[in-house]
Amino acid sequence: MDQVSDDELKKVIADFLEMGHVENIVAMFCREPLYYDWIGEILDDERFAVRLGVSVLLEELKPLQPDRLALAIPSLSRVLHNESALLRGEAISLLGIIGTHEAIDLVRGMLSDLSPQVREMVELVLEEER
16 A cells, blocks of 8 residues: 655645645544644645635634644744745734744744734734733
8 A cells, every 4th residue: 555645645635725624634633643743834835725724724623632733833933934924924823823822922023024914913913812
C-alpha cells in the first residue's frame, strides 16, 4: 500500500477546506495532533475559501480540543514574518481564536507592523480579549 506524503495530505486538507468539508478535517485533526503544526502552511494558500476554512476549522476545534489549539502557535508564529500583510493578518486572527497567553502575546508583538491592515487586525483581536 502506498504512503501519502505530508505535502499530498496538506493539499488534500486544503482542497477539502475549499470545498467546505470542514467536518472531515475536524475529524482528522482530532485523531492526529501533528496536523496542528501544518496550520500556517495550509493558511499560505492563494484560495480565499481555504484561508476561510482554516478559521472555521479552528473555531470548530476550539470546543472539542481547546488544549490542542496551542499546537498551531509555532506554525502561525512563522506566518507573522511572511512578506504578505494579508497572511500576517490572517495569522493574527487565528491566534486570536486560539486565545492563549502565548498567542495573545504574539498578537501584541505585531502592534508596530508596517501594514495598517495588520495593525487594525491586532487591535480587533486585542479588543476581543478585553
